[in-house]
Amino acid sequence: MTLRIYNTLSGQKEEFQPISDDRVRMYVCGITPYDETHLGHARAYVTFDVIRRYLEYLGYKVEHAQNITDIDDKIIQKSKLKSQSCQEIAEQYTQAYFEVMDALNVKRAGEYPRATENIPQMIKFIQGLIDKGYAYVVEGDVYFEVSKFADYGKLSKRKLDDMQSGARVKIDERKKSPLDFALWKAAKEGEPYWETPWGKGRPGWHIECSVMSSGILGDQFDIHGGGLDLVFPHHENELAQSEAFTGKKPWVKYWVHNGFVNVNQQKMSKSLGNFFTLKDIYKKFDPMAVRMFLLGSHYKSPINFSDAQLKESGEAFKRLARAVKDLDFYIENLKGHEAEEEVAETNDEIENLRARFKDAMDDDFNTAAALAVLFEMVSLINREIKEQIVKKASLLAYKEAIVELAGVLGLVIVRDVGTRGDTLGDVEKLIEERSQAKKNKDFKKADEIRDSLKERGIILEDTPQGTKWSKE
RNA sequence: GGCGCGGUAGCCAAGUGGUAAGGCAGCUGUCUGCAAAACAGCAAUACGGCGGUUCGACUCCGCCCCGCGCCUCCA
Numbered sequence: 074m075t076l077r078i079y080n081t082l083s084g085q086k087e088e089f090q091p092i093s094d095d096r097v098r099m100y101v102c103g104i105t106p107y108d109e110t111h112l113g114h115a116r117a118y119v120t121f122d123v124i125r126r127y128l129e130y131l132g133y134k135v136e137h138a139q140n141i142t143d144i145d146d147k148i149i150q151k152s153k154l155k156s157q158s159c160q161e162i163a164e165q166y167t168q169a170y171f172e173v174m175d176a177l178n179v180k181r182a183g184e185y186p187r188a189t190e191n192i193p194q195m196i197k198f199i200q201g202l203i204d205k206g207y208a209y210v211v212e213g214d215v216y217f218e219v220s221k222f223a224d225y226g227k228l229s230k231r232k233l234d235d236m237q238s239g240a241r242v243k244i245d246e247r248k249k250s251p252l253d254f255a256l257w258k259a260a261k262e263g264e265p266y267w268e269t270p271w272g273k274g275r276p277g278w279h280i281e282c283s284v285m286s287s288g289i290l291g292d293q294f295d296i297h298g299g300g301l302d303l304v305f306p307h308h309e310n311e312l313a314q315s316e317a318f319t320g321k322k323p324w325v326k327y328w329v330h331n332g333f334v335n336v337n338q339q340k341m342s343k344s345l346g347n348f349f350t351l352k353d354i355y356k357k358f359d360p361m362a363v364r365m366f367l368l369g370s371h372y373k374s375p376i377n378f379s380d381a382q383l384k385e386s387g388e389a390f391k392r393l394a395r396a397v398k399d400l401d402f403y404i405e406n407l408k409g410h411e412a413e414e415e416v417a418e419t420n421d422e423i424e425n426l427r428a429r430f431k432d433a434m435d436d437d438f439n440t441a442a443a444l445a446v447l448f449e450m451v452s453l454i455n456r457e458i459k460e461q462i463v464k465k466a467s468l469l470a471y472k473e474a475i476v477e478l479a480g481v482l483g484l485v486i487v488r489d490v491g492t493r494g495d496t497l498g499d500v501e502k503l504i505e506e507r508s509q510a511k512k513n514k515d516f517k518k519a520d521e522i523r524d525s526l527k528e529r530g531i532i533l534e535d536t537p538q539g540t541k542w543s544k545e
Numbered sequence: 546g547g548c549g550c551g552g553u554a555g556c557c558a559a560g561u562g563g564u565a566a567g568g569c570a571g572c573u574g575u576c577u578g579c580a581a582a583a584c585a586g587c588a589a590u591a592c593g594g595c596g597g598u599u600c601g602a603c604u605c606c607g608c609c610c611c612g613c614g615c616c617u618c619c620a
Binding site for chain 2: 084101102103104105110111112113114115116117118120145146147229230231232234235236278298299300301302303304305306307330331332333334335338339340341342343344365366369370371373374375376377381382384385386388389392395396399433439441442444445446447448449452455456458459460511514516519520523532533534535536537541
């Protein structure tokens with residue numbers, strides 16, 4: 074099977090064929106850093122992180138760029154509120170963003186272009202649109218004239234007439250059409266501005282993505298992504314600008330959009346005030362529980378956030394992580410070697426599971442189905458350990474496979490168990506003491522040791538091969 | 546009004562024209578000094594409603610009901 078991706082532009086799943094054979098150029102709409110990163114953002118960036126990881130797994134070289142909108146109304150507002158420069162505000166929240174994303178194991182993009190660092194290119198781009206007759210200047214503002222671009226609406230499947238009748242926006246009389254959108258905004262008193270041929274001002278929202286994506290990835294590239302809420306107007310407008318400017322179609326081959334995170338069946342959003350920041354969520358839950366939660370359903374479906382859901386995802390993650398810890402333990406402690414046929418059989422099983430994992434991911438990145446394959450592997454491993462039909466060689470092979478596939482989903486299932494020598498030695502000494510106590514049938518003492526370690530977050534489990542310990 | 550998404554066991558969630566993955570929770574058993582984990586098994590006889598097409602639909606078609614989103618800054 075080959076990879077198929079749902080393309081918003083065509084409204085269908087399409088076979089994925091990048092513009093050049095061995096590399097994929099992907100642009101993801103990034104954040105406007107004026108507030109804390111919340112779960113909704115996590116959904117978007119985990120989605121594209123998985124897409125990137127899977128493409129890399131398939132052997133593509135992925136060029137991944139993600140913008141940072143470091144100048145905009147919200148930032149200006151916040152800057153006034155906190156008496157800090159826009160730059161400071163943007164920088165602060167950008168760093169906060171990286172922190173919470175790192176915890177989620179989201180790979181950093183190759184480039185993070187900032188709007189304010191690309192102003193000359195934007196001016197050139199806008200001037201080009203004016204020269205070609207797609208844009209006009211009104212009192213220092215520059216607008217894109219939607220009616221000049223025949224394909225307008227093709228991404229979001231809207232007709233100009235439908236929109237006009239339904240528009241609830243207050244109409245700016247200076248614009249030729251209410252749908253015309255700002256490429257450039259004239260500066261207001263006290264706002265940051267840049268000099269341009271048409272006066273002082275700052276960029277509109279959409280222009281940066283057109284300019285920066287093509288600046289880094291070229292006039293045409295493979296994947297452009299973001300949340301479903303960006304389809305209109307943001308991406309529709311970007312598309313119009315870019316294709317109008319270069320005359321090349323399609324600007325973007327595959328448009329990919331992720332669904333929302335809901336709270337009590339409502340979209341999590343800033344304006345509703347029902348958003349949960351990752352920083353706060355991490356106080357109660359492991360970031361991997363969050364990742365698991367996001368991976369548990371298809372990236373386009375709405376998902377409902379609740380503590381109970383995250384807890385459940387955390388439990389599921391633990392089952393996965395435990396399986397790997399167990400593998401380590403038994404690789405270390407299981408005596409003897411298995412027959413060659415057994416190893417061959419293990420490799421067959423792994424091949425089969427790997428193929429099914431790939432089938433799932435090939436179907437528009439079906440992480441929920443891929444995860445199911447991972448859990449089947451866990452069951453298989455646990456059963457074979459229990460029945461003692463596998464030994465070291467098979468266990469090593471299983472471990473390699475499960476870490477590999479979990480890695481494609483960005484799940485970190487192998488973790489440092491605390492390598493500080495003294496702590497480790499201390500724990501092992503206590504375990505030894507407890508084993509002695511158990512031998513002497515001094516269960517009271519044995520339980521005390523187990524309880525005291527539990528208070529330190531260390532769980533003991535007895536097995537026929539000895540006592541296993543792990544951190545919670 | 547326009548466009549779009551969803552309604553699968555107690556909960557979450559894949560999926561298929563021929564009687565349904567996986568996870569969480571529950572119950573029983575095995576193992577254990579006890580536990581934990583794991584394993585085995587059980588239970589829900591799970592596919593919004595009504596019609597239609599078909600030998601056969603949860604899966605296709607039509608209508609309806611319910612929930613949600615976008616159309617305005619938003620991942």
